[in-house]
Amino acid sequence: MIRMMLRPRWMAALLLALGVAAAFALLGQWQLDRAIESGVVVERSTEQVKPLADVAQPDGGVTQIATGQMVNVAGTWVAGDEQLITTRFNGGIEGFWVVSHFQTNAASSIAVARGWAPDQNTAEAAIAALQTAPKNTVVTLTGRFLTGEAPELPDPQGDSMELTKVAPSALINLWADFTDGSVYSGYIVDAVAAAGLDVIDSPVPQVDQSLNWLNVFYAIEWVVFAGFAVFLWYRLVRDALEREQEEAALNAVALPNDAAALH
Numbered sequence: 001m002i003r004m005m006l007r008p009r010w011m012a013a014l015l016l017a018l019g020v021a022a023a024f025a026l027l028g029q030w031q032l033d034r035a036i037e038s039g040v041v042v043e044r045s046t047e048q049v050k051p052l053a054d055v056a057q058p059d060g061g062v063t064q065i066a067t068g069q070m071v072n073v074a075g076t077w078v079a080g081d082e083q084l085i086t087t088r089f090n091g092g093i094e095g096f097w098v099v100s101h102f103q104t105n106a107a108s109s110i111a112v113a114r115g116w117a118p119d120q121n122t123a124e125a126a127i128a129a130l131q132t133a134p135k136n137t138v139v140t141l142t143g144r145f146l147t148g149e150a151p152e153l154p155d156p157q158g159d160s161m162e163l164t165k166v167a168p169s170a171l172i173n174l175w176a177d178f179t180d181g182s183v184y185s186g187y188i189v190d191a192v193a194a195a196g197l198d199v200i201d202s203p204v205p206q207v208d209q210s211l212n213w214l215n216v217f218y219a220i221e222w223v224v225f226a227g228f229a230v231f232l233w234y235r236l237v238r239d240a241l242e243r244e245q246e247e248a249a250l251n252a253v254a255l256p257n258d259a260a261a262l263h
Helices: 008-039 120-131 213-262
Strands: 070-077 085-088 093-104 108-119 139-147 181-190
Touching: 008 213, 085 108, 093 120, 108 120, 108 139, 120 139
Parallel strands: 108 181
Antiparallel strands: 070 093, 070 139, 085 093, 093 108, 139 181
16 A cells, blocks of 8 residues: 555645645635634724714715714704604613704714603603704714614504604705715714703623634534545545556456466
């Protein structure tokens, strides 16, 4: 068997098998690194207030690292653009959010959740107060920046104008005199509630520390493939050796018979 393996043809085949196995092993290592990387906790300074412009840009998507970041931004409230968002929970209690239209000093629009109310009357009273507030007063807003929610179709049996999601794509259609200006696809939960409202619960975002088991499974698969490449070479060598041994045995039997026929 050893002599068969040392033949030039099979040595070349072994080098090829080892090359394939090495490639499979590298792929397995890459998949394993991906699995470990997904399970590593990335330290995020979400509670350190940053300028909104450093975290996200208008007219673009919201990155994962930006979601949950505490931000501040200067601008003015657009009075009259307050909306009521239903079925919002605060401390496990269902209620209402009041969401306003805020225009930054850079002339970009962003939705801001101003506070929570336990009932609709309280929320509507807060909206009425906000609509009478002085206009064009520059303020600095501080709050948690979150990804905008997907709009939801209203209940066919309910109010067709009811909003249950903070969806900037839907809110811009309700803002008065809004044209094609820049708008953020996320929104801010105000850290300070407006008069008559409660502060909205906005906990520190949880970091997913789970290991990506699918990548681990793929890594194991590549290792199996690497071992199979070497095993396939071994089986080819063994089959070739067995064929040679069978042929030698047949030749050994045929030679005496040929000699007897000659006599």
